[in-house]
Amino acid sequence: MTQNFDRNRILNNILEHIGGTPAVRLNRVGKDEGLQCELGIYQLTPAKASMFKCSKELTFHSHPPVAKCEFFNAGGSVKDRIGKRMVEAAEKEGKLKPGYTIIEPTSGNTGIGLALAAAVKGYRAIITLPEKMSQEKVDVLKALGAEIIRTPTEAAWDAPDSHIGVAKRLNQEIPNSLIPDQYSNVNNPLAHYEGTAEELIAQCGGHIDMFVASAGTGGTIAGVAKKLKEKLPNIRIVGVDPNGSILALPDALNKEGIHGYQVEGIGYDFVPEVLDRSWVDEWVKTDDKESFLMSRRLIREEGLLCGGSAGAAVVGAIKAAKSLKPGQRCVVLLADSVRNYMTKFLNDDWMKKHGFMDEQTKKVEEEKKG
Ligand code: PMP
Numbered sequence: 001m002t003q004n005f006d007r008n009r010i011l012n013n014i015l016e017h018i019g020g021t022p023a024v025r026l027n028r029v030g031k032d033e034g035l036q037c038e039l040g041i042y043q044l045t046p047a048k049a050s051m052f053k054c055s056k057e058l059t060f061h062s063h064p065p066v067a068k069c070e071f072f073n074a075g076g077s078v079k080d081r082i083g084k085r086m087v088e089a090a091e092k093e094g095k096l097k098p099g100y101t102i103i104e105p106t107s108g109n110t111g112i113g114l115a116l117a118a119a120v121k122g123y124r125a126i127i128t129l130p131e132k133m134s135q136e137k138v139d140v141l142k143a144l145g146a147e148i149i150r151t152p153t154e155a156a157w158d159a160p161d162s163h164i165g166v167a168k169r170l171n172q173e174i175p176n177s178l179i180p181d182q183y184s185n186v187n188n189p190l191a192h193y194e195g196t197a198e199e200l201i202a203q204c205g206g207h208i209d210m211f212v213a214s215a216g217t218g219g220t221i222a223g224v225a226k227k228l229k230e231k232l233p234n235i236r237i238v239g240v241d242p243n244g245s246i247l248a249l250p251d252a253l254n255k256e257g258i259h260g261y262q263v264e265g266i267g268y269d270f271v272p273e274v275l276d277r278s279w280v281d282e283w284v285k286t287d288d289k290e291s292f293l294m295s296r297r298l299i300r301e302e303g304l305l306c307g308g309s310a311g312a313a314v315v316g317a318i319k320a321a322k323s324l325k326p327g328q329r330c331v332v333l334l335a336d337s338v339r340n341y342m343t344k345f346l347n348d349d350w351m352k353k354h355g356f357m358d359e360q361t362k363k364v365e366e367e368k369k370g
Helices: 046-051 080-092 109-121 135-143 163-173 187-203 219-231 288-302 308-323 348-353 359-369
Strands: 023-025 041-043 059-061 066-069 101-105 124-130 147-151 210-214 236-242 282-286 330-334
Touching: 023 187, 066 187, 080 109, 080 187, 101 109, 101 163, 109 124, 109 135, 124 135, 124 163, 135 147, 147 163, 187 219, 210 219, 210 308, 219 236, 236 308, 282 308, 288 308, 288 359, 308 330
Parallel strands: 066 330, 101 124, 124 147, 210 236, 210 330, 236 282
Antiparallel strands: 023 066, 041 059
16 A cells, blocks of 8 residues: 655556645735734744844744645545545455446545546446535546436435435445445545655654644544644644534534535535544534635635635634644645536636625635736
């Protein structure tokens, strides 16, 4: 499972371009929000002042918060990591053999990661996908050769017609088929424990005070958190959960109960097995409008072509990082790419239709552009 991030060579196939994503400073977004950590004015202690041979009053701008840009993975999201890893683990364990069919219930990105691995390795892939998920994801999945079955978004996770229920039925009906099952597969958090977290520690030189990620299966946050807490015991782990989902703790935060929302890939009406919430110190709830407006800012102000859950994560990071001190570093994970949402939040008409953009918000965006 070891990764080779040496880019000065020809890759054997595109699966080798999974992992090793860039960590990029957010130079404008946090600053505008008045964050102190890592972009605030750093007041020198007398000891440090004498070290730098300058007065204690001298102020520095230190580093901005850091974004781990997972949309640079081969299939466009953080879930490529687990798609590849779950397939290769099943092959090693003899559960997946040539001619077999991979079936997976997903909000799309795990499906794309699995379909990418299936395309390269020659497996059949069937993806069960709630209706809510974007046409862009469907088209990419189809282009990768996956077969897609849409399921009602409002079906409860344990209902027979949910994406999970339908995948289970197909698994029984299709001989030589396998559900990797991202909700319970240990390779989901392990991909982040061994990969994403190690990369972050190396990229940040071991200086991380807070890590923020939005949660779906929770594999990303649980896997990254476990490794970071082992290596950096004082780190704070912050989970981001959309209103309408019930992943956050304490439960009082989920006061809106289970209802629909537009941001894709995060939040659930059940707590997946891989989401060990004991690794998460704090949860922040977010809503659609602030998340999509933040994704548009990340694109426009930072040039980061990310998706909607990335906006939610940064909204959560900005709220949580207000507790950090000057000089401390917050790292936030941007899970997928705007490619999945070209006809959704990237589109002004879609934003207006859903009440996420009025004349005032449009004017503010235009002014910032200028
Ligand atoms: N953002 C997006 C866009 C996703 O597709 C997912 C995965 N469903 C996540 C965030 C959350 O990742 P995880 O499942 O590891 O919690």
